[in-house]
Amino acid sequence: MKLIIGNKNYSSWSLRGWLAAKQSGLAFEEIQVPLYGDDWTATKKQNDDIAPSSGKVPVLWDGDAVVWDSLAIIEYLADKVGRDRFWPKEDDARAMARSMVAEMHSSFLALRTQCPMNVRRRVEGAQIDEAAKADVVRVLTLWAEARARFGRGGPYLFGTFSAADIFYAPVVSRFISYGIAVPGFALAYMEAVWSHEWLQSWIAAAESEDWVIEQFETANKK
DSSP: OEEEEOOTTTOHHHHHHHHHHHHHTOOOEEEEOOSSSTTHHHHHHHOTTTGGGTTOSOEEEETTEEEESHHHHHHHHHHHHOGGGTSOSSHHHHHHHHHHHHHHHHOOHHHHHHSOOOTTOOOTTOOOOHHHHHHHHHHHHHHHHHHHHHOTTSSBTBBBOOHHHHHHHHHHHHHHHTTOOOOHHHHHHHHHHHHSHHHHHHHHHHHHOOOOOHHHHSTTOO
C-alpha cells in the first residue's frame, strides 16, 4: 500500500489517515506532497496518485483500489484487518465511538477555522469566538462521557487506542497549540495521546519540515 499525505505540521486529515495506516499494522509507503505551495495546483493536475481525490489528501492506494477521505480509509483498513483493531468490541461502546468519529468528521467548523492545526506553533492568549467555544465544550463533553463510560481499560477515550483517538488527535494538537484551557481529565487524555509513539514520530517530522504556510501561521494572531 502507499499513502499520500500533506505537510505533517499542518494537515490534520493527513494525520488521521497516517494514524489509521499505522493502526492497521499493514506495511505502507508514505508519499508526502507539500500543500498550498506555488506549485500545488500543478502538482494536483500532474500527480495521478492525487487525482482521484480531486487534489485532496490523504489518499490510500492498495493495488488498484484507491480510497480518499480519512474516515473511508479507516473503514477500508478495518475491513482488511478486522474491525476490532479500530473499534470497541461492545455494541454500546462501538456505537458511541462511531458517532463521535462521525461528528468530528462533519462538525466543529468554528474550531477548525479559528485554530488550524499547526504542530510547531504555540499561541499565548488565543482568542476564539462563542461558536468555537461551544465546539470546545462539545468536544470536552464527548471526551468526558467516553472516558467515564468506557475508558477503564486504558488512558484513551475507549480504553485502548482506537479510531476515536485517531480522529481526535488533531484536536489535541489544536488545544495544545492555542493554549485551550481544559479540565484535569482532558489534560491527562491529551498527554496520553501526545506521548503515543506514533504521535511523537509525527511531531518530530513536523518540527523538522521546512515548509511554511503563512495563512496558518497568522491565524489567531494578535
